[in-house]
Every structure is written in structure tokens, then in C-alpha cells.
Amino acid sequence: MTITTLRRQLLAGETTPAAILGKLAGEISARDGQTGAYLSHNLESALAEAANADLSLPLGGIPIAIKDNINVLGQPCTCGSKFLENFISPYDATVIRKLRAAGAIPFGRMNQDEFAMGSSTENSALQTTRNPHDPARIPGGSSGGSAAAVADLTAIAALGSDTGGSIRQPASHCGVVGLKPSYGRVSRYGLVAFASSLDQIGPLAQSVEDAALILQAIAGGDPLDSTCLDAPVPDYLSGLNDGVKGLKLGIPKEYFGEGIDPGVRKNVEAAIQKLAAQGAEIVEISLPHTEHAVATYYVIAPAEASSNLSRFDGIRYGHRAANPADILDLYKKSREEGFGPEVKRRIILGTYVLSSGYYDAYYSRAQKVRTLIRRDFENAFQQVDAILSPVAPSPARKIGGFSDDPLHEYLSDIFTLAANLAGIPGISIPCGRTDFDGGKNLPVGLQILAPHLGEAKLLQIAKAAEA
Ligand code: GLN
Numbered sequence: 235m236t237i238t239t240l241r242r243q244l245l246a247g248e249t250t251p252a253a254i255l256g257k258l259a260g261e262i263s264a265r266d267g268q269t270g271a272y273l274s275h276n277l278e279s280a281l282a283e284a285a286n287a288d289l290s291l292p293l294g295g296i297p298i299a300i301k302d303n304i305n306v307l308g309q310p311c312t313c314g315s316k317f318l319e320n321f322i323s324p325y326d327a328t329v330i331r332k333l334r335a336a337g338a339i340p341f342g343r344m345n346q347d348e349f350a351m352g353s354s355t356e357n358s359a360l361q362t363t364r365n366p367h368d369p370a371r372i373p374g375g376s377s378g379g380s381a382a383a384v385a386d387l388t389a390i391a392a393l394g395s396d397t398g399g400s401i402r403q404p405a406s407h408c409g410v411v412g413l414k415p416s417y418g419r420v421s422r423y424g425l426v427a428f429a430s431s432l433d434q435i436g437p438l439a440q441s442v443e444d445a446a447l448i449l450q451a452i453a454g455g456d457p458l459d460s461t462c463l464d465a466p467v468p469d470y471l472s473g474l475n476d477g478v479k480g481l482k483l484g485i486p487k488e489y490f491g492e493g494i495d496p497g498v499r500k501n502v503e504a505a506i507q508k509l510a511a512q513g514a515e516i517v518e519i520s521l522p523h524t525e526h527a528v529a530t531y532y533v534i535a536p537a538e539a540s541s542n543l544s545r546f547d548g549i550r551y552g553h554r555a556a557n558p559a560d561i562l563d564l565y566k567k568s569r570e571e572g573f574g575p576e577v578k579r580r581i582i583l584g585t586y587v588l589s590s591g592y593y594d595a596y597y598s599r600a601q602k603v604r605t606l607i608r609r610d611f612e613n614a615f616q617q618v619d620a621i622l623s624p625v626a627p628s629p630a631r632k633i634g635g636f637s638d639d640p641l642h643e644y645l646s647d648i649f650t651l652a653a654n655l656a657g658i659p660g661i662s663i664p665c666g667r668t669d670f671d672g673g674k675n676l677p678v679g680l681q682i683l684a685p686h687l688g689e690a691k692l693l694q695i696a697k698a699a700e701a
Pocket of ligand 1: 350397
């Protein structure tokens with residue numbers, strides 16, 4: 235059920251967009267009761283769009299599932315939050331407009347951690363999503379619904395968002411491909427903001443080629459997002475099969491230290507060996523500021539979140555508390571009732587690091603360390619074409635595992651956060667299975683990182699690794 239295969243079948247007249255949607259609806263009723271990836275879906279309006287699908291377009295007739303923090307006109311956009319449980323989008327995000335222009339059909343609203351804060355999808359206030367490889371386990375997060383559906387074959391491909399790993403980490407845990415584009419490559423207009431200097435939208439798919447097809451459709455400048463770059467969008471498909479012969483691939487020594495599950499290490503190292511066998515030159519490199527990435531991210535992201543989420547005041551959007559004493563009471567009660575515990579924790583953290591007296595010690599210092607982290611990558615990319623690492627230190631853990639230990643959960647983001655801080659693209663591709671913590675055959679992801687706007691080469695290397 236890859237996009238590539240379905241497109242061939244559509245063009246050969248062997249299937250129709252309506253038949254594909256009907257098949258998906260059947261798979262969803264068969265399995266999603268257990269997996270819980272979908273918060274809702276729009277079969278009726280999707281079928282109406284399917285009837286007019288233009289098959290000559292690159293994604294003509296292909297349904298794409300959408301994370302529930304990306305606005306689609308007339309559909310819910312809950313962000314996994316009670317606050318927005320009854321919110322209906324008044325407009326299409328730019329990525330949705332672009333997907334439609336490429337012929338795709340937005341279909342389904344995918345569960346996520348509330349406001350994309352988390353790495354397990356357990357922070358959704360609305361429902362539990364389970365890993366299709368083992369229902370006792372998390373799918374990862376925050377784009378857990380998007381990843382689980384693609385793995386469960388209840389979606390062909392999906393959009394997610396990645397602020398610190400939220401596309402790559404669930405892709406890794408669910409055994410699918412997940413691509414976080416460079417900062418500025420894809421418009422954020424219509425993505426509900428978490429941390430605006432880090433957020434990017436990207437695809438989760440069953441193959442590298444499918445991810446490339448979706449990126450091709452959604453990349454490019456946007457006058458509605460001033461941080462979105464006008465840089466020309468290269469052809470992501472033409473060089474996809476060029477292989478890795480002669481390319482230099484860097485292995486950061488800081489990413490292979492203690493704390494990695496042995497099964498993850500073994501599979502990632504095996505993937506590196508296979509790329510070497512295909513002719514890549516493997517080079518050890520250093521990213522010396524790696525150990526500060528978690529602290530830096532967990533200052534900057536909550537700071538931006540505390541500012542972004544101030545718009546949820548009970549007046550303009552979403553939940554409004556009943557019978558407030560006055561306007562201040564309305565703000566307080568609406569936020570108290572509408573936000574879950576992790577979102578409150580981030581708002582409090584962010585408010586603290588931005589407050590006078592602490593701003594210099596935390597926020598502005600974190601910005602300086604962010605620059606050092608970015609320079610680590612700039613230096614590394616003087617020597618190598620791309621960097622290889624694990625996506626997460628261990629495979630998917632059990633549901634409920636770390637619910638009372640947020641710091642431990644934050645530390646598990648160690649390998650993915652730096653790409654967002656540096657603004658560079660990263661992809662997770664499946665690289666084998668391992669037994670972990672009583673679970674059998676759990677997927678492991680290989681992360682590939684490339685220089686800013688280096689998506690073409692990134693996808694080319696990913697394609698070789700996938701093969
Ligand atoms: N796990 C990280 C966090 O909780 C990243 C989330 C994301 O990328 N949206 O902030």
C-alpha cells in the first residue's frame with residue numbers, strides 16, 4: 235500500500251480513489267479500535283473529494299492522514315487537548331493547500347501528545363494510542379497516531395510535526411519512515427504553534443520514496459509564514475537511487491556512549507556496516523556540545539510554548555470555563571480546566587525561564603548554547619556529507635512506564651533534539667528489530683542527519699540504507 239504502488243494502480247485503472255478510501259475505512263474499523271491512532275475521520279467529505287480527484291497530479295487520489303495539530307478547513311483540530319476538543323478549523327494550513335494542489339485527499343485526524351508535548355502520545359487528553367507491533371507499548375510521540383496508523387496499514391502515509399523528534403521518534407518506534415525537513419523548508423502556517431523556532435511539518439510513510447513524494451508536494455516558500463524560505467525546491471526523486479558510493483558518513487562518538495540499549499546499538503551499527511559495504515566512507519566525528527542539547531531544548535521549547543499558548547485564554551479559542559467571577563478568573567479557570575499536566579508543566583517552566591532575573595541565567599544562555607550546537611554541525615558537515623546515529627536510546631517502552639518521571643522521559647530525546655536546535659533535516663528509517671524489556675521484535679530506527687536544505691542527499695542516503 236505504498237503511494238508509489240497505489241499511484242501505478244490508479245493510473246492503470248486497477249483501483250480508484252474511492253476504493254482506496256473504502257479499503258482504509260475497512261482497515262480502520264477492523265484494527266483501529268485497538269490501536270487508537272485516529273481521533274476522527276472524514277470519510278464522507280473525502281469520498282466527495284475522491285470523486286473529483288485529478289489522477290494526473292503527483293499525489294492524485296491518495297489519502298493522507300493528518301496530525302491533529304494541522305488545520306484542515308471544516309475538520310476538528312484538537313491538538314490532543316480538552317481545550318480544543320470542540321474546535322473546528324476555519325481554514326486550511328499551507329501544507330494542506332499544497333497537498334490538495336498535488337491531488338492528495340486529507341483523510342483522518344491523528345492522535346498526538348497534547349500540543350505535541352511528549353514522546354509517547356500518552357499525554358493526549360483524548361485517547362490512548364498503542365504500538366501496532368505490541369499493544370502494551372507506546373507508539374512514541376508526539377506524532378504517535380500518525381506513525382501507528384502508517385505501521386498498522388490503516389493509513390498510506392501521514393503528516394506529523396517535529397519540534398524535538400516528534401516525527402522521527404514515533405517513526406522509529408513503529409518501524410516506518412519519518413522525515414523532519416530543514417527549518418524553513420515547509421510552511422508552518424496553519425500548524426498550531428508549540429515552539430516556533432523549532433517546529434516543522436513532515437511526512438511519515440512506508441518508504442523513503444513515499445516520504446520524498448510528500449516532501450516534494452509540501453516544500454517551498456509561503457508568504458503566510460515569514461520563516462519559510464523561498465529557496466528553490468529541488469527534485470527529490472531524480473537522485474534517489476544514486477547510492478552512497480564515495481559519500482562520507484559521520485558517526486558522532488557522543489551518540490554511541492552509555493545508556494543505549496544493546497539491541498539498538500547492534501542494529502544501528504549493522505546498518506552502518508551495510509552502508510560501508512555499499513561504498514560509503516565511514517568517518518568518526520565529534521559533536522562536542524551534544525550533552526547540553528536536552529537542557530538547551532527544555533529551556534527554549536517551553537519558553538516559546540509559554541508565549542504561544544497564551545492565546546488559549548477562553549475568549550477566542552476552545553474551552554471557556556462556566557460562571558467566572560471576572561475576566562481574570564475566566565482566564566485562570568479556562569486554562570486550569572483545559573490544559574493537561576504536561577502542558578501546565580511546560581508553561582510554568584517557560585514562564586520561569588523568561589521571567590526577569592532568570593532570563594539571562596536560563597533563556598539567553600540557552601540561546602548561546604544553541605549557537606554552539608549549530609556550529610558543531612556546521613563543523614561536522616565540513617568533513618562529512620551526512621551523520622548517522624540511533625533515533626532513540628531504546629525501543630518502544632511499555633505504556634505507563636515513565637508517567638511520573640518527566641526528566642527521564644526528556645532525556646530519551648537526546649538524539650533527536652539537536653537537529654531542531656540546529657535547523658537541519660533528519661530522517662528515521664527502519665533498521666531491524668530487537669527484543670527489549672520483555673517485548674519481542676520491536677522496531678529500531680536509524681537516524682540520518684544532513685546539512686540545512688540537504689534533503690535531496692538525505693533521501694538518497696536513506697534510500698540506500700532502506701535497500
Ligand atoms: N519530546 C519532545 C517534547 O516533548 C519533542 C516533541 C515534539 O517534537 N513535538 O518536547
